[in-house]
Amino acid sequence: MRTGPEANEMKERYASDILAEFFRRMTLVREFELRAIEERRGGLIPGFIHSCVGQEATAVGACMALSQEDVITSTHRGHGHLIGKGGDPKYMMAELAARSPGYCNGRGGSLHIADFELGILGANGIVGGGFPMATGAALGFQMRKEKRVALAFFGDGATNEGSFHEAANQAGVWKLPVIFFLENNLYGEGTAMHRCTPIEDLAIRAQGYGFPGVIVDGMDILAVYEAVREARERAIAGQGPTMIEAKTYRYRGHYEGDPQVYRTQEEIQSWQRKDAIVRFRAKLVDSGLFDDGDLEEIQGSVIEQLDEAVAFAASAEKPAVEDALAGVYADTHNGLVF
Amino acid sequence: MRNITYSEAIREAMVEEMRTNPSVFLMGEDVGVFNGVWGVSNGMLAEFGHERVRDTAISELNIIGSGLGAALVGMRPIVEIMFGDFLMCAGDQLVNQVAKARFMSGGKANVPLTIRIASGAPGSSAAQHSQSPESWFMNVPGLKIVTPATPADAKGLLRTAIRGEDPVLFFEHKMLYALTGPVPEDPDFMVPFGEAAVVREGKDVTIIGVGIMVQKALVAAKQLSSKGIDAEVIDPRTLVPLDKDTLIKSVAKTGRVIIAHEAHRRSGPGAEISAMLAEEAIEYLDGPIIRIGAMNVPLPYSPELENHVLPNENDIVQAALKLCGKA
Numbered sequence: 184m185r186t187g188p189e190a191n192e193m194k195e196r197y198a199s200d201i202l203a204e205f206f207r208r209m210t211l212v213r214e215f216e217l218r219a220i221e222e223r224r225g226g227l228i229p230g231f232i233h234s235c236v237g238q239e240a241t242a243v244g245a246c247m248a249l250s251q252e253d254v255i256t257s258t259h260r261g262h263g264h265l266i267g268k269g270g271d272p273k274y275m276m277a278e279l280a281a282r283s284p285g286y287c288n289g290r291g292g293s294l295h296i297a298d299f300e301l302g303i304l305g306a307n308g309i310v311g312g313g314f315p316m317a318t319g320a321a322l323g324f325q326m327r328k329e330k331r332v333a334l335a336f337f338g339d340g341a342t343n344e345g346s347f348h349e350a351a352n353q354a355g356v357w358k359l360p361v362i363f364f365l366e367n368n369l370y371g372e373g374t375a376m377h378r379c380t381p382i383e384d385l386a387i388r389a390q391g392y393g394f395p396g397v398i399v400d401g402m403d404i405l406a407v408y409e410a411v412r413e414a415r416e417r418a419i420a421g422q423g424p425t426m427i428e429a430k431t432y433r434y435r436g437h438y439e440g441d442p443q444v445y446r447t448q449e450e451i452q453s454w455q456r457k458d459a460i461v462r463f464r465a466k467l468v469d470s471g472l473f474d475d476g477d478l479e480e481i482q483g484s485v486i487e488q489l490d491e492a493v494a495f496a497a498s499a500e501k502p503a504v505e506d507a508l509a510g511v512y513a514d515t516h517n518g519l520v521f
Numbered sequence: 522m523r524n525i526t527y528s529e530a531i532r533e534a535m536v537e538e539m540r541t542n543p544s545v546f547l548m549g550e551d552v553g554v555f556n557g558v559w560g561v562s563n564g565m566l567a568e569f570g571h572e573r574v575r576d577t578a579i580s581e582l583n584i585i586g587s588g589l590g591a592a593l594v595g596m597r598p599i600v601e602i603m604f605g606d607f608l609m610c611a612g613d614q615l616v617n618q619v620a621k622a623r624f625m626s627g628g629k630a631n632v633p634l635t636i637r638i639a640s641g642a643p644g645s646s647a648a649q650h651s652q653s654p655e656s657w658f659m660n661v662p663g664l665k666i667v668t669p670a671t672p673a674d675a676k677g678l679l680r681t682a683i684r685g686e687d688p689v690l691f692f693e694h695k696m697l698y699a700l701t702g703p704v705p706e707d708p709d710f711m712v713p714f715g716e717a718a719v720v721r722e723g724k725d726v727t728i729i730g731v732g733i734m735v736q737k738a739l740v741a742a743k744q745l746s747s748k749g750i751d752a753e754v755i756d757p758r759t760l761v762p763l764d765k766d767t768l769i770k771s772v773a774k775t776g777r778v779i780i781a782h783e784a785h786r787r788s789g790p791g792a793e794i795s796a797m798l799a800e801e802a803i804e805y806l807d808g809p810i811i812r813i814g815a816m817n818v819p820l821p822y823s824p825e826l827e828n829h830v831l832p833n834e835n836d837i838v839q840a841a842l843k844l845c846g847k848a
Contacts, residue, residue: 287625287627288627290624290626291626295625295626297625297630298629299630305630307618308617309613309618312613312618314586315582315589315590315618316587316589317590318583318590319587319588319592319594319598320591323590326572326591345582346586346613349582349583352578352580353580509628510623511623511624511662511663512623513623513631514685516713519764520665520761520762
């Protein structure tokens, strides 16, 4: 399992502004999730929330290794991916609150947030639903000879869906510029991975499709970032896909309200001791590049940003019921499609 | 206007669009080296190369899903599904992803994806290579459903599909591939969606045919005319969108209607069309709405059984005679 550089080495390899941005975005993901959970309890958000608390390093590390022109496909647990790729919490929160100015005009909700300008092809309500989309986007880039990649986020459960195997095979054959980024959080909903998958390291599945599978510490943002950078370079050099398996963990239930009978408090705590944000924060301070005050300031700005996002969502207009049929088709043929 | 086959008409539409628009490409199982199992893409690999005529793995889910992904980044993919029955292998991508991408994104996703599907019987292809699954997808908002019955419509409707911004299921009936007919040479010839064709004018009974049943309805109409019944034959051409006006106008004129399709009778396209007519045109009707379709059994292998199960010209003739009180 690959890990990232220690504090001294980090200082040599990275400029301080990108390090600060790693910290800011991870904090934003964590605080966004906690705030969304609170707002759901308070009634602002009508739908499900599948929070990614605990998985901040995978989301942010992977997305920040991409360029603005690259695209991602996301999952049920996608808020971190969207923020990682530059999504604005204001429009995300408005979407979660089912309001008109939300990313999908209140049509999609948490499971379907998309923003094509940011290269977010969409979160997905179907486990494994995004693989073919990512390979197709990568095919488009390859055909047009653009130096862009598609990164498909997915969980351990999705590697047992047929879509993974079909897409990985075709991507391997055509050497598509696609990165299969697995956030292995050990549970597919409520079923432990070892109970439904006969191997421990899912990255070996890549071998069957002719491309490398790399295992990284998903609680270490620098390890994630570096692995994705490398995979991206391989992809745009025409060398084809890479699968990256990041070992990570979600601290909260599959969805908010999940009774979590399938795991123990001890197990959760053992992962929380490896918390990606806490560890990275300590590393930033150790490096001497930042002090506690700098990092608290970043945290404060994140909280402020979320206060604004919630206020924006709460006061935003709801979609008009007269517009229920809007957005199904580009051309409705004078309404005859309905 | 020259006469070409339905298959050639489809190929012409693809080739012409690929020549003028570099975003258009074809992918599917055996569409390249093999020239397509139905021969529709014959010669296209030679002209466009492997880059734009792409042989895929046998992975229908990925074929349709990657068509969506390519469309989302600005390509205009045409994907071929070798048998309509195989659409089920791609069920999630088609129903949950392709159909809903635009809506779920608040109308932002552009999905110019054309899915060409060879479908229908007969030929002793049995239960997994013979179905006409159009109506399964009529219940999925977000898709458009096209059922060309002539070479000209095949070409004009396919061009409309390729140039449009919505996902289209384009059902090609296998038994129509060899059908010859006049096709305009205009490089911009298009047939709009949502406009039914009055294929034969008549005053006594309306026969609404879907796909290959348009051709059978024309044969039936000829037989009926010798028995003193003047049948009008209507081809909706697209099931979604559905040109209700043309259908209702015809029914208002004749007062009698038969809907014929090769799909199974229960919940086939005729169920939707007859419900629409019952809701919007019942005052014009002098008799029951009659649906003709395949019997509600899986398509059999035995030629005798297959022939018995599928609808034919004579079923239409008998229904029309009965409806007109001449049986």
